[in-house]
């Protein structure tokens with residue numbers, strides 16, 4: 001019998017992706033017994049976050065995946081009709097679509113405060129193993145592993161708005177995509 005495939009999902013806005021996402025995914029792949037990590041960019045955000053277009057965020061995620069040997073992938077599942085960014089609904093669809101896969105869901109500890117506002121988090125726990133990573137600055141009792149990088153998409157966007165290229169915080173391929181398409185005001189200032 002074919003053994004189950006273990007996949008960890010990292011959902012987010014990835015606006016833009018940054019090395020904190022890469023470190024989080026790498027940490028989980030290296031220590032949590034999963035075969036693959038899938039980045040899951042939001043098509044629409046349940047709490048109404050404004051984001052660069054889905055296509056550009058996907059392209060920047062795919063550029064980040066190219067930094068790995070193939071275990072990091074980007075899934076477009078959240079653009080499926082009927083999904084609204086509620087993770088329980090996305091996960092239900094994934095469970096149905098990939099019956100041989102066992103799921104983990106990665107979240108950073110900054111999100112713990114939001115979980116009471118998520119839809120049916122108890123059902124997410126039934127369908128997946130939830131791995132809470134220690135995001136630097138957000139200590140919490142139930143986290144796994146050491147504090148991860150103090151970097152956020154907000155910080156990256158702030159740097160870009162000030163005309164500073166975040167070359168140390170964004171994987172080179174993702175930044176090249178942003179630059180080539182003038183995202184976040186890149187290239188506008190000449």
Ligand SMILES: Nc1ncnc2c1ncn2[C@@H]1O[C@H](COP(=O)(O)OP(=O)(O)OP(=O)(O)O)[C@@H](O)[C@H]1O
Nearest residue numbers: 011012013014020107108135148149151152153154
């Ligand atoms: N540096 C990090 N360390 C650990 N987890 C992280 C880090 N950055 C993001 N994450 C986690 O990755 C997921 C997706 O995050 P998201 O794409 O919203 O990035 P963000 O940096 O938090 O964005 P923003 O600053 O726009 O809110 C979340 O679960 C978040 O907690």
Ligand SMILES: O=C(O)c1ccc[n+]([C@@H]2O[C@H](COP(=O)([O-])O)[C@@H](O)[C@H]2O)c1
Nearest residue numbers: 011012013042046085086087088118119
């Ligand atoms: O399921 C929910 O109700 C829910 C509410 C808020 C956020 N989420 C998911 O949490 C992930 C991280 O979101 P964020 O805010 O850090 O970009 C992303 O995949 C969102 O779709 C999910």
